[in-house]
Amino acid sequence: MVRTQKKKIRWQRFLPVYLLALPGFIYLIINNYMPMFGIIIAFKDLNFAKGMLASDWCGFDNFAYLFRSKDAWVITRNTVCYNIVFIILGVILGITVAIFLNEIRNKIAVRFYQSVVLIPHLMSWVVVSYLAYALLSTDVGFINQSVLKPLGAGPVSWYTEPGYWPVILTIVHLWKSIGFSCVIYYSSVIGISTDYYEAATIDGANKWQQIRSITLPLLKPTVITLTILNLGRIFASDFGLFYQIPRNSGVLYPTTRTLDVYVYNALMNNNDFAMSSAASVYQAVVGFIFIMIANGVIRKLSAENALF
Amino acid sequence: MINSASDKAVKVLANVCLTFLSICALFPFVLLIIASFTENGVAIAEGYSFTPSKLSLAAYEYLIQEWATIGRGYLMTIIVTTIGTAVGLMMTAMFSYALMVSDLPGHNILTVMVLISMLFNGGIVASYFIYSNVMHIKDTIFALIVPGLMMNAFNIILMRNFFKDSVSKEILESARIDGAGELRIFAQMVLPLSVPILATIGLLQAIGYWNDWTNGLYYLTKRGGSAYYTIQLILNQMNEDIQFLASNSAKLGIAVDTSDMPTTTMRMAIAFIAILPVLIAYPFFQKYFVKGISVGAVKG
Incomplete structure (x- = not known):
């Protein structure tokens, strides 16, 4: 009797908690878990009349199609190489700017610089594509008309010349993300105890020596953790950057097309379910492997930063 | 202080670099805004520029129609x-x-x-x-x-x-x-x-x-x-x-009569209209935005 009453009280207490969790639970099921089972489309010869479950299985045929095309290699190479370049330059620039911010003692100036370099991060990729167009358009772009023309150089057709794009996309990426990464590194720079610097100053160390022997070594754990986390996402690409900035131009694909752009075009423009689902599952699975490796490494180095 | 000269150099360098970065962050927006107020024919002839020879509100007049x-x-x-x-x-x-x-x-x-x-x-x-x-x-x-x-x-x-x-x-x-x-x-x-x-x-x-x-x-x-x-x-x-x-x-x-649509400058005008509210509101939420980013970084 006592026991059932206790149980009743327990449920009276927990039922509201379940109700609180319910909307989020349903959302996770719809948004995250149902698509995980949706992976089976990649192994099906999709027939819309039959629907997803009733369509015929086709094993790894879709993947065979994908990897037989030379696209698979190009999109993988682009995704991975851009990410590596972005990670390296992002760390170097982010830390440099964060250290510079830390050298400025005037609080208002720090806030001003921080806010201004963050403005690009606040904009959508569509807006950034308009800014890029204002600079790069062949006939009315600022660079062709106001920079190259006065120098006597002919107009460059930026949107049809794949060779320039690794540089353009890297600059645009850094332009948009530098504010974000410097805020992150700055918050760990200001976390360093001032005692170290005071002691170093008493010992006669100048600013350069302090940066070299105090700031940089103490930033190392943050840098390592963030870099490994970013390496874990090496198979993901920023769809907005690679879709909007080159204006989804086919001529530029050899140097601009990444996995996400490929999947989008195969799915929405070519209605090629086989190719797009294979590429999307390829990305999800390899991405998962990278995240697991990254997490394993971080758990060894600094357990408190690991995801689990 | 023995090191004051080199410390000063660091400070100056920091200010110069951050000013340069701030200009880099802002100048495309300035170009966009000026471009949107440029006369369409001038924009076609001279391209988008910081110093157009003729300004005009035509793009915005057209946007009001739309x-x-x-x-x-x-x-x-x-x-x-x-x-x-x-x-x-x-x-x-x-x-x-x-x-x-x-x-x-x-x-x-x-x-x-x-x-x-x-x-x-x-x-x-x-x-x-x-x-x-x-x-x-x-x-x-x-x-x-x-x-x-x-x-x-x-x-x-x-x-x-x-x-x-x-x-x-x-x-x-x-x-x-x-x-x-x-x-x-x-x-x-x-x-x-x-x-x-x-x-x-x-x-x-x-x-x-x-x-x-x-x-x-x-x-x-x-x-x-x-x-x-x-x-x-x-x-x-x-x-x-x-x-x-x-x-x-x-x-x-x-x-809508599309024959005289100032397309070259109108693009920039509508982009400006789209970002204007964000730019106006930004000073007020800037503090929380910075905090949001650094809070997220702690538990990466």
Whole structure:
């Protein structure tokens, strides 16, 4: 009797908690878990009349199609190489700017610089594509008309010349993300105890020596953790950057097309379910492997930063 | 001080570099704004420039004519951002609270569910298939609100950590002993103490909704869904088709003469109109924005 009453009280207490969790639970099921089972489309010869479950299985045929095309290699190479370049330059620039911010003692100036370099991060990729167009358009772009023309150089057709794009996309990426990464590194720079610097100053160390022997070594754990986390996402690409900035131009694909752009075009423009689902599952699975490796490494180095 | 000369050099270098970076961050926006006020013929002849030989308001006059479409786009952006942020934030807070009740039966299942959603996803095509063929959200307002943006594991973890740090266990226990139900504890104790994290995550979510264009790209068709186009989607559509505004206004029953449309400068004018509210509001939420980013970094 006592026991059932206790149980009743327990449920009276927990039922509201379940109700609180319910909307989020349903959302996770719809948004995250149902698509995980949706992976089976990649192994099906999709027939819309039959629907997803009733369509015929086709094993790894879709993947065979994908990897037989030379696209698979190009999109993988682009995704991975851009990410590596972005990670390296992002760390170097982010830390440099964060250290510079830390050298400025005037609080208002720090806030001003921080806010201004963050403005690009606040904009959508569509807006950034308009800014890029204002600079790069062949006939009315600022660079062709106001920079190259006065120098006597002919107009460059930026949107049809794949060779320039690794540089353009890297600059645009850094332009948009530098504010974000410097805020992150700055918050760990200001976390360093001032005692170290005071002691170093008493010992006669100048600013350069302090940066070299105090700031940089103490930033190392943050840098390592963030870099490994970013390496874990090496198979993901920023769809907005690679879709909007080159204006989804086919001529530029050899140097601009990444996995996400490929999947989008195969799915929405070519209605090629086989190719797009294979590429999307390829990305999800390899991405998962990278995240697991990254997490394993971080758990060894600094357990408190690991995801689990 | 022995080192004052070299220390001064560092300070000067820091200021010079940060000024240069600030200029780099801002100059494309300045170019965009000046371009939008340039006379269309001049823009075609001289290109977009900081010093056009003739200014004009023609682009904006034309945009006012097209207000039916643009105003609607703004309205949609505001509706989607408000509903999405409010519902998503509530959902995140409620779910995070459930994760904090550690003696809840099934607590571990909920935790693991969040964790797995961080590590693995079904990929874009599977999500697309589920949302369009199982949930049937194509060409509805849900297409802009539901997919991807409402709640994510990252925000749940931030929120739960904040709850744990700011609401002491003892207070919760004594409230339970005094007979307060979990709903009451959540609404009257946890939420009021968590205003900072609610503001931070809410802001990040609102920016996410305001800037989103990918959901519309996937789930709104040009024929059936253009009534739901937000300002970002109008911009995106105009990238493909500068006549879009006029053709859409015609669909809404407004006759527009497109023969003298100042297309070259109008692009820039509408982009400026799209970013103007963000630029105006930015100084007021700037502090929380910076905080949101650095809070997220602590638990990367």
